[in-house]
């Protein structure tokens with residue numbers, strides 16, 4: 001964590017995150033949590049289709065290839081798209097805690113421009129938990145998994161009840177997601193146990 005923003009600095013009573021016993025083993029692809037998710041869904045042709053994988057501890061690795069649809073400046077990824085890649089990777093961490101959580105704050109540093117067709121290699125980890133607050137950090141590298149850092153972010157996710165989505169989402173999509181016969185996908189749509 002950069003610690004530059006007070007709200008992204010864990011309080012003194014924060015504790016270390018605990019990996020859920022049923023979290024997927026290191027190396028396993030998580031798959032999309034929701035087919036229509038702009039970050040990871042395979043039913044979003046212009047989305048990021050980011051692929052996240054469990055790592056050791058409460059950590060995730062992910063890859064995202066910048067497509068022409070993701071441009072901001074000519075030939076370069078839009079900063080908001082890169083922030084989405086970081087947000088999606090950080091959000092995937094909550095599946096390892098089996099916590100339902102939404103992004104409250106996302107602070108992003110854009111360090112290097114990222115050209116179209118580049119693979120962004122992301123790594124994220126939860127650093128601390130304090131009540132409903134989950135603190136996490138991520139970097140995105142280019143040129144390979146050990147390449148130079150192009151983007152980084154610190155985030156605060158807030159744990160919510162499943163009602164957060166049911167009460168606020170459009171009923172059409174909520175009902176469709178809830179009747180998904182794939183129980184694992186249905187659970188991950190809410191980032192929670194079936």
Ligand SMILES: CCCCC/C=C\C/C=C\C/C=C\C/C=C\CCCC(=O)SCCNC(=O)CCNC(=O)[C@H](O)C(C)(C)COP(=O)(O)OP(=O)(O)OC[C@H]1O[C@@H](n2cnc3c(N)ncnc32)[C@H](O)[C@@H]1OP(=O)(O)O
Pocket residue numbers: 007033034039087088089091092101102103104105131132133156158160165169173174177178186189190191
């Ligand atoms: C089967 C059907 C499926 C349908 C749904 C499908 C999919 C589900 C979607 C997502 C699943 C989850 C993850 C998916 C993976 C990746 C996607 C990336 C994740 C996202 O992209 S997700 C979207 C963007 N995200 C939002 O859409 C949030 C909008 N927002 C709110 O809904 C509220 O704002 C909320 C709930 C955040 C808090 O509201 P609240 O009333 O529950 O709690 P409250 O305000 O009391 O805050 C409690 C403590 O957090 C501190 N706190 C709060 N906000 C803070 C901030 N911004 N900065 C610093 N501190 C903050 C307070 O200071 C207090 O701290 P303290 O306890 O110390 O006083």
